[in-house]
Amino acid sequence: MRKPRDIDSELKALEAKAKTLKERRVRQLGELVIATGADALDADLLAGALIGAAATKDANTKEGWRKAGAGFFQRTARKTATRSHRGAANDTAPDGHAASA
Template structure:
């Protein structure tokens, strides 16, 4: 006779895996923000820029952004945007941002 499947443990394992994947994605997005130099922007400006990108319907602009992103990942444009004020490593530029209110 076959042993019955333990659906609860399988569901828990799948939920744990999904949580791990989501945490990895969030961490990678944070690393991307830092690698591009966008961590120098305050949270409101960064959120506004991302919302603008998502809302745009201009296919030409989207293609240009895609090409610039591909070049960045291939190492052709690996220099982050110039920073106007340097922050010590590990600090977040939150003044004026949503998190500082």
């Protein structure tokens, strides 16, 4: 005979996982705001800009923003890769001087 499923515990586990994923998403969005420098903007201005971006229907405008965002992430990835290849073991730049972060 099969063991009956404990639906309550499965549901609690799924709810916990959903909560963890939501918290991670919120944290990542906060990190994105900081990484782009948008944390220097007034909260009302940032909220308005995001609302405007979400409401925009113009495909060309959205494509321009998408390209700018992709370029931002490519630059960020290159900077991270350069730092990790620069002598991370002794934290020095290729010229022997201390690396500036």
